[in-house]
Amino acid sequence: MxxxxxxxxxxxxxxxxxxxxxxxxxxxxxxxxxxxxxEQLFLxxxxxxYQTMKVFIFIASVPGEIRQVQQFDVRLNIxxxxxVDILFSKLIMRxxxxxxxxxxxxxxVQRGSYFEMTLPWTVSDDGYVTKINGQFLHVDASSSLxxxxxxxxxxxxxxxxxxxxxxxxxxxxxxxxxxxxxATYHFLYAHKEFFQDMIEDWSSRVPxxxxxxxxxxxxxxxxxxxxxxxxxxxxxxxxxCEHQANAHIAFCxxxxxxxxxxxxxxxxxxxxxxxxxxxxxxxxxxxxxxPTNTSSNIITALSRNARLIExxxxxxxxFSSEKWRKFCKLSSGWVDxxxxxxxxxxxxxxxxxxxxxxxxxxxxxxxPEKEELLLSPIRAPHRKKSPMEIxxxxxxxxxxxxxxxxxxxxVDLRITKPSEIKLYGSVLRMFINLKDCTEQxxxxxxxxxxxxxxxxxxxxxxTQLQVxxxxxxxxxxxxxxxxxxxxxxxxxxxxxxxxxxxxxGDAMFSAEERSLDEETLEYAWLVELTxxxxxxxxxxxxxxNIITALEAFVFTVEDAENSLRHPRPYLYCYHGTxxxxxxxxxxxHFCPTTDTIKYKMVRASLDGISLNLVESxxxxxxxMQELLSDPLxxxxxxxxxxxxxxxxNYALTSHTHANIRLLHKQRFFESVxxxxxxxxxxxxxxxxxxxxxxxxxxxxxxxxxxxxNAHIQKLLPVLLQGLYTSDFSKIGEVSINLERHDARCxxxxxxxxxxxxxxxxxxxxxxxxxxTSTLISFLMxxxxxxxxxxxxxxxxxxxxxxxxxxxxxxxxxxxSWSIFGQPDSGLFVQTxxxxxxxxxxxxxxxxY
Numbered sequence: 001m002x003x004x005x006x007x008x009x010x011x012x013x014x015x016x017x018x019x020x021x022x023x024x025x026x027x028x029x030x031x032x033x034x035x036x037x038x039e040q041l042f043l044x045x046x047x048x049x050y051q052t053m054k055v056f057i058f059i060a061s062v063p064g065e066i067r068q069v070q071q072f073d074v075r076l077n078i079x080x081x082x083x084v085d086i087l088f089s090k091l092i093m094r095x096x097x098x099x100x101x102x103x104x105x106x107x108x109v110q111r112g113s114y115f116e117m118t119l120p121w122t123v124s125d126d127g128y129v130t131k132i133n134g135q136f137l138h139v140d141a142s143s144s145l146x147x148x149x150x151x152x153x154x155x156x157x158x159x160x161x162x163x164x165x166x167x168x169x170x171x172x173x174x175x176x177x178x179x180x181x182x183a184t185y186h187f188l189y190a191h192k193e194f195f196q197d198m199i200e201d202w203s204s205r206v207p208x209x210x211x212x213x214x215x216x217x218x219x220x221x222x223x224x225x226x227x228x229x230x231x232x233x234x235x236x237x238x239x240x241c242e243h244q245a246n247a248h249i250a251f252c253x254x255x256x257x258x259x260x261x262x263x264x265x266x267x268x269x270x271x272x273x274x275x276x277x278x279x280x281x282x283x284x285x286x287x288x289x290x291p292t293n294t295s296s297n298i299i300t301a302l303s304r305n306a307r308l309i310e311x312x313x314x315x316x317x318x319f320s321s322e323k324w325r326k327f328c329k330l331s332s333g334w335v336d337x338x339x340x341x342x343x344x345x346x347x348x349x350x351x352x353x354x355x356x357x358x359x360x361x362x363x364x365x366x367x368p369e370k371e372e373l374l375l376s377p378i379r380a381p382h383r384k385k386s387p388m389e390i391x392x393x394x395x396x397x398x399x400x401x402x403x404x405x406x407x408x409x410x411v412d413l414r415i416t417k418p419s420e421i422k423l424y425g426s427v428l429r430m431f432i433n434l435k436d437c438t439e440q441x442x443x444x445x446x447x448x449x450x451x452x453x454x455x456x457x458x459x460x461x462x463t464q465l466q467v468x469x470x471x472x473x474x475x476x477x478x479x480x481x482x483x484x485x486x487x488x489x490x491x492x493x494x495x496x497x498x499x500x501x502x503x504x505g506d507a508m509f510s511a512e513e514r515s516l517d518e519e520t521l522e523y524a525w526l527v528e529l530t531x532x533x534x535x536x537x538x539x540x541x542x543x544x545n546i547i548t549a550l551e552a553f554v555f556t557v558e559d560a561e562n563s564l565r566h567p568r569p570y571l572y573c574y575h576g577t578x579x580x581x582x583x584x585x586x587x588x589h590f591c592p593t594t595d596t597i598k599y600k601m602v603r604a605s606l607d608g609i610s611l612n613l614v615e616s617x618x619x620x621x622x623x624m625q626e627l628l629s630d631p632l633x634x635x636x637x638x639x640x641x642x643x644x645x646x647x648x649n650y651a652l653t654s655h656t657h658a659n660i661r662l663l664h665k666q667r668f669f670e671s672v673x674x675x676x677x678x679x680x681x682x683x684x685x686x687x688x689x690x691x692x693x694x695x696x697x698x699x700x701x702x703x704x705x706x707x708x709n710a711h712i713q714k715l716l717p718v719l720l721q722g723l724y725t726s727d728f729s730k731i732g733e734v735s736i737n738l739e740r741h742d743a744r745c746x747x748x749x750x751x752x753x754x755x756x757x758x759x760x761x762x763x764x765x766x767x768x769x770x771x772t773s774t775l776i777s778f779l780m781x782x783x784x785x786x787x788x789x790x791x792x793x794x795x796x797x798x799x800x801x802x803x804x805x806x807x808x809x810x811x812x813x814x815x816s817w818s819i820f821g822q823p824d825s826g827l828f829v830q831t832x833x834x835x836x837x838x839x840x841x842x843x844x845x846x847x848y
Contacts, residue, residue, distance in 0.1 A: 016121075017073035026082035032202040033087070053166045056122035070122050076115040076134075083108055084136075090197040103144045103197065107151075110138040123166060132160040145190055146241040147232075152326065153183035171265065172216035177223070184228040184327045189237055210267050218262040226324040227256045235564035245290040250328045253283035269353065276347040285338035286328045295556050296333065303335040303422075341417040348410040401511060402460055409458075423553055445476040445549050460520070461509050469501040471532075476542045494542035499532030499607070518576045524599040535610040543613065628679065628691040638691040641676075642698025644668060666707050669699055673711060680718055693718065693753075700756035705763050712760055712767045719757055720774055754782070754793035761800035769808055772801060 002008050022028075058068065086105040091098050115134040122128065135158070141151040157179040164172055206212075229251040232239060240246050260276040289296040328334045451470035456463065474496040505527050509520035538546075570578045573591035584591040627637035645665040653660070661667075673696070680692035696718060700708065708715065761768060768775060775797065782794035802809065 013070050014067045015073070016069045016071070017075065020074075020076040022076065022078045022080075022082060024080045026078060026080065027085070028082065029085045029087055031085075031087035032198070033089075035202065048168060050168050052168075053123045053127070055125055055166075058122070068122075070120070072119040072121060074115075074117045074119075078109060078111060078113040080111055081108065082113070086198075088198045088201040090201065103194065105141060105143055105150065105198075107136070107139055107141040109136045112137045113139075125166075127163060127165040130162040130164070132158075132162075134158055143191070143194060145188070145194060147186075147188060147190070147239050149186040151183065151185050153180045155179075155181045156183070169214050172214060174216060174218045175221075176218065177221040180224040180227065182226045182324060182326065183224045184230065185224075187229065187231045188239065190239075208268060213267045215265040217265060220258070220260050220262070222256075222258040224256040226254060228252045228326065228328050229256070230327060236566050238564050238567070245292050247290060247293065248286075248288040248328075250286045250288070250334070251280070251283055252286055252323070252325065252328050253280050254323075255279070255281040256283075271350050271352055274347075274349040274351070276345075276349075278345040278347075280340065280343045280345075282323075283340045283343060284323070284336050285340075286334045286336050288328070288332075288334045291333070294561050295559055298556065299335050300333060303330075336422070338419065338421045340415055340419040342415070344414045344416070346410075346412040346414075348408075348412075350408040352405065352407060399516065401516070406460055411456075413454075423549075445474055445546050448473045448475070461511075463505075463507040463509070465505045467501075467503040469498075471500060472498040474536075474546070476538070476545050478539065478541050491537075491539055494536065494538040496534065496536035496538065496546075496611075498534050500530075501532065502530040504528045504530075514576060521574060521576075522594055522598060525601075527600075527602045529602065529604040531604065531606045533608040533610065534606070537612040540613070628695060629683075629685070629688045631687060634687065634691040635694060638694035639698055641672065641695040642702065645699055645702045647702065665703060669703055669707060672699075673714070677714055677718055680721075693721075697753045697756070700753070705759060708756065708760060709763060712764070716760075716767055716771065719753055720771055720778065750782075751787075751790050751793060754790060754797060758793055758796040758800060761797055765800050765803050768801065769804055772804065772808055775801065 058070075084107040086107075087102060088104075089100040089102050092101045093099075113134070113136045116132070118131040120128040120130065136153070136156040139151065139153050139156050142148040143150045159175075159177045161175040162172070163175075230248055231250070233247045233249045234240070257279040258276065260274065262274065263272065287299070289299060325334075330336070449470055449472045451468075453468040454465070455467075456465040458464075475493060476495075477493050478491075505525070507522055508524040508526075509522050511520050514521060570580060571590075571593050573579050573582045573584065574594045574597055575582055575584065575591065577591075579585055579590040579593070582591040628634050630637070645668055676692050676696050680689055680696070683689050683692070696715070700715075779794045779797050783791045783798075
């Protein structure tokens with residue numbers, strides 16, 4: 001008809017439909033049995049004629065002509081709370097008889113849920129499409145298992161489009177899409193068999209028949225906005241259904257998208273390829289330990305109080321808590337462990353389907369083998385046997401599983417954007433006083449890596465795996481309260497860098513003496529570990545921070561206190577028999593298990609180590625060197641150098657819980673001798689020079705001669721100058737006025753210097769060859785010095801010089817001294833250079 005404005009309007013097609021309003025007390029039940037009844041009704045009212053459908057030609061409405069219906073619409077509205085049950089059954093054995101056990105998925109839905117279905121009444125050029133769509137509001141689904149939690153969602157939309165071609169046996173396409181919002185899904189390992197039973201009950205029970213075969217594909221899209229995927233993580237797959245004291249692992253995020261296709265396009269195919277693609281955005285891995293677990297408080301305290309830092313050593317906030325959570329709330333004890341901005345998981349599964357058992361030959365023989373059997377009577381008698389004939393002549397003991405082509409599973413997980421992982425762990429003694437945790441404690445060690453690759457190739461007789469880690473950097477910091485000098489601020493942050501890591505594992509399996517229903521025997525496990533160069537710089541507190549973190553992590557990984565008991569009270573021996581029942585078990589020992597007799601080999605290689613460890617002694621030494629210039633405590637600091645390496649009976653021993661390391665005296669001396677000699681040589685302050693000399697002299701008596709000999713060229717000039725300047729009365733033209741305490745220190749320093757010099761000269765006097773004249777001129781006056789022990793050591797040094805070559809000491813042949821000490825000393829010295837040396841010392845009780 002034509003409107004007054006000139007527009008032409010076509011009369012609408014007639015509407016044919018059914019509207020159902022469901023109010024209080026509504027219960028909808030459906031399942032495989034009901035679906036089979038629906039199929040029978042469709043076949044009764046719309047029998048298949050196996051003809052190509054004709055294309056519907058739409059004719060505009062003409063007055064007097066019957067209007068043409070294009071589709072039939074069914075709409076079901078739920079106006080109050082309702083329940084939806086999906087019922088299915090499985091065969092079980094009970095008292096030796098097979099019985100049907102009914103299982104169910106029970107759903108509670110709220111007002112506003114609806115269901116729509118459109119059945120087309122016309123055919124286009126490419127066939128027709130049946131559409132089903134609907135929505136469940138505030139759905140709460142449970143299973144008939146003892147652990148009933150299954151699914152909770154604010155909204156669950158579903159859409160099913162079934163495309164039928166015009167030709168009855170052409171390819172059909174079933175598109176199923178599910179969209180959930182604010183959904184929580186609980187997954188158990190038992191759900192695998194639960195839903196498998198549902199699929200088997202829903203599948204067609206008619207044996208495959210090529211004459212009635214119709215190819216089709218199922219395309220699935222499962223998408224969830226703001227989701228929680230929760231699974232149980234109890235040991236040995238225990239499930240606490242009564243008290244719900246279960247450990248959980250959950251994946252929470254903003255987007256979950258799963259896409260896969262189930263192709264049923266070939267009749268009895270040899271292989272079927274399945275591809276699954278999972279995409280997640282802003283995904284968190286969360287952990288929950290029940291209150292009965294003793295590690296629960298430890299993990300919670302770590303999550304609440306651990307200090308985190310970024311690469312730039314800036315404080316870092318924990319994972320954001322402004323996310324939707326319904327079950328995995330942080331306030332309920334959940335802990336976030338891993339945050340991934342974006343991930344993609346691809347799974348490719350190529351498997352060999354097993355045809356269902358049915359009437360021979362079409363149900364258990366593939367098409368090429370059927371042809372082989374049908375044409376066998378007309379072929380030559382010496383033909384090659386068909387695979388089916390070979391298999392029929394084999395006994396289970398003769399069958400070799402390796403002769404069958406294996407299934408193939410490829411798993412590819414890609415994390416393309418930077419992610420953060422928290423490796424939680426704790427030692428119980430570190431958290432006795434949890435109330436004292438503050439931000440002043442050292443931050444947690446942080447590990448950064450660019451790429452982590454894991455590969456695994458599993459076959460019937462062998463499994464190979466490989467882990468490759470890109471350059472790995474570990475950073476750790478000191479306590480913020482620990483103050484360092486400006487020159488040592490770079491020590492505040494330490495690091496360890498590993499250039500690369502590669503681990504290869506090879507597990508070998510054998511099927512010898514194993515039946516087909518038993519697992520293969522793992523008889524060898526080989527591991528090769530290739531480590532690159534480990535380099536870094538750490539202070540002792542930083543090293544302790546790393547060790548503490550590792551100890552805590554290992555403690556919570558082992559967690560022997562919370563381990564559950566295996567549901568099987570016995571172990572299997574390597575024969576596949578329970579140990580108590582194995583014939584090889586004796587009264588003395590059980591038949592060994594596979595792990596006991598397994599051959600294990602580990603081969604490791606390290607390219608190199610370049611690790612700089614700044615120990616506490618070295619840091620203390622740097623501070624003491626600065627104290628040597630202090631006019632008040634410089635001399636006390638100098639004497640304390642010897643305190644560090646001196647053997648004590650009351651301190652710095654293992655009995656007083658000191659950590660005594662191997663060669664600690666040598667390492668300390670090597671680190672301080674250079675700076676002390678430099679300080680002695682460069683300073684113009686006489687007091688500082690004396691303190692440096694005292695520091696060096698206090699170290700010498702406690703060190704092995706082999707260490708001192710290595711530094712004799714560096715030490716001898718200092719010792720000679722020290723003999724000249726350390727006389728705190730007058731020696732030559734140098735005079736230093738000190739207090740009585742300093743005079744006492746000067747005598748001790750002089751004795752220590754002479755003792756060390758005498759030991760060095762006795763070991764090897766050749767380095768003193770060019771200093772002979774100086775030594776003699778300095779040592780001779782000291783032979784009359786009080787206390788007498790100083791004079792004796794001076795004489796020992798002179799006696800050691802006679803071992804020098806004759807040409808060196810010949811100029812002193814005609815020189816001799818007879819020096820008498822003070823009247824009460826009783827010292828007489830007579831030296832005849834070049835021939836002999838005689839030392840005479842007399843006292844009332846001692847004589848030399």
